[in-house]
Amino acid sequence: MTTKAERKWMDAITQIGCIVCHLQGHPGTPAVVHHILKNGRRQSHLQTIPLCEPGHHQHGKDQKISRHPNKARFEAAYGTEDYLLQKTKELVNA
DSSP: OOOHHHHHHHHHHHHHOOHHHHHTTOTTOOOEEEEOEETTEEOOTTSEEEEOTTTTSBSOOTTOOOTBTOHHHHHHHHOOHHHHHHHHHHHHHO
């Protein structure tokens, strides 16, 4: 079950759009919520980033490297998920 704070966070990040596209100069690209994994386990709904679908989340297209199943390539190209989470937090709090 999600809390009110978690729902508010997930609504806010999907309104921003894909964080990778945003950082590449394409703000507002529709996004889905991607849960960050630590040690193979999904973290809270507050540990999420917005990624476009298809594209940076899954089913990469148009030269986009998708997070699933390409975590190492994705992070080499765009930064770690923790870095992208920090950038997302900065945008939400702006």
